[in-house]
Amino acid sequence: MSDLDAFRQETREWLEANCPPEMREAVRDEEDIYWGGRNASFKNDAQKAWFEACVAKGYTVPAWPKEYGGAGLTPPEAKVLREEMSRINARPPLSSFGIWMLGPALLHFGTEGQKQRFLNEIARGEIRWCQGYSEPGSGSDLVSLQTFGEDKGDHWVVNGQKIWTSYADHADWIFCLVRTDKENKYQGITFMLYDMANEGVTTKPILLISGNSPFCETFFDDVKVPKSYGDDCPAYVGQVNRGWDVAKYLLGHEREMISGAGGGDRTAAIGAAMLRQAAKDGGSLDPMLRAELAMFDVDALAYTAMGEKFLDEIKVGKAHPAQPNMMKYAGTELNKRRHELMMSAGGSRALEWESEETGGGKPSRNWLRTKANSIEGGTSEVMLNVISKRILDLPGA
């Protein structure tokens, strides 16, 4: 037996022993996802037990080094763990922007002191982070951002407004792009880390067309941000005024994450599920709808193969550095199409906004939610610009 086979066996046994049956059911609503943080509470004992077992094993962030709260798994081992979790349909024990976004930035740009403190906090689900990027006047043209941190020696005083801050109203800390030099567009932004409990920080949830409020407006009114949190632990990632480098690095991660959300073997093809659902509500698939579902399934299964290829190529450095933009573009457009078709297949049932049968209007709310997929994290149009310029090398793009 190879080492990897042994690891698979061991992982399978560990999951069997530690992942409660309730944590192997599909995520039904927001409460089924554990986000961690100072104010977090568990929905039930199973969620708590699963989370705690994973923290102890380093499996909330399996590929991070052990000294930062991870399990130090090699990429092939991490893949085995993903496969084994997916095999039993195990839920992620912890979801957070700390894991997906700040963590990778700190692993790449952070000081040892920052890694020791922040990565461990993230891994143990102690601090829930949010991301302060977009502003009302800076969407696709993010680098034009205006939120300003005035240098006061040992601290900054931050004033401005962020928008589309995911779950800012539940977050403990924010990683935030703040202008610290008004003369330098690209080299005048600092990637700051600070506590949302600071005086002068307020959040206001934004009601979306889906009826949900996953995003906030976040206001900074004379917020005092110290430049350091102690020995070797500055309050900014990378260097002062060089936060754009960190932001660009992270946007790559975000695009991968969003593109990944569109794929996934489990949900790639939908035709068969749509037929079952239609039959349940006493209907059948119209031949034209069936045809569109079949065309969709072709695209979705092909995209799943692309996702697999992309990950394989990333591991050995064969992927084009701008390829995540392509994945994000194709994956989000596909996901929007998926939900359009699910609405059509669902018929009038899918229109129900609050009924118990639809889990409180899930089909229609999810459908509306997907419209943001090709806007957030860089619009499809921006993705196509990047592909034109960086991959196809088209002139003046």
Added chain:
Amino acid sequence: MPLYHDDDQAMLADTASQFMAEEGSIQKQLRHWRDRDCKDGFGHGLWEQMAELGFTGILLDEADGGLGMGHVEAGIVLEEIGRNLTPSPFLTTSVLAATALKHGSDDLRQRYLPGVVSGKAVYAVAVDEGAKHKPGRIKTRAEKSGNGFKLSGQKDFVIHGSSADMLVVAARTSGGDDDADGITLFAVPKDAAGMSHDAVRLVDSSMATHTKFDGVELDGDAVIGEVDGGREILNRVLNAGRIGAAAEGVGVARGAMDMTIDYLKQRKQFGTLIGEFQALQHRAAHLYSEVEIARAVVIKAQQLLDADSEKAELMVSVAKAKVGKTAGLAVREGVQMHGGIGMTDEYDIGLYMKRDRALQEFLGDAYYHANRVAELSGY
């Protein structure tokens, strides 16, 4: 297995790419033979050169003189064939017929496989009856007659039918027209009495036949595999051919896309390179995404087929459908973005459009395979 080429496969790709660009180019092959109204539609010299490189026997076992490689490797050669629009019997002979013959008796293999390996022989596969691919319905019949069979019926869209030294023919030996069982594959030599070809040139300058079998008498040893047990072999032959056609289609798509993007970087209008226009950039970038995805699913299907996975059948159809849509997009965008010169015979982009159309139809178009994806998925 990772979804990219390993070192050996990358080396093969280099060899194939260089060879096809030099020897298999549009100028040297497709236009050359087309402009001479060649009855075969391809050059035998190139076919023998491909044999010298080992390409022709790529799927055959080493014991049969082949390279013992799989669909990933055959696909590498086919992608380069697609990029250069190289006319050759590779897909019909080295992929389709070779896959059928692998299931043949020692006698059949010894009779027919050396010709594949040496590039001296050309074989065709006759499946379709009618203008659309519908292998579930086979009306061509082979009746028992003495120690052998008597073959009657008509096959259509037989690529290289009149150039072939032997045709692999799928015929019904029992049951009704639409039965899955009761199919037998026969190796029919070119001089068989009662077989006649109506040769037609297709839009892409390739040659196909409507082939009639009028009581063609065949020995029992012309049977490939078992009598009445040909459906499974036929499915293997079709899937090998479909993924091969998909790989070639990816090559066609890439060739058309590369040519078009080069053109966007050269052509000036309104005092600027047209590649600076966002309206064209976004379409080019969208096309790039689709071609990348099509390539990925082709490799996935090739690997599954090589591993004899039960998921291969579904993924082959996904791949053929995806490539059909994508290559179609590539050639349409190619002609449109080239503007007026894209409509001229002198410029190559139109040749890509023609080849794509023929490849799409071969062994099932995107509609056929999307429908098959639905059926295999249970709806």
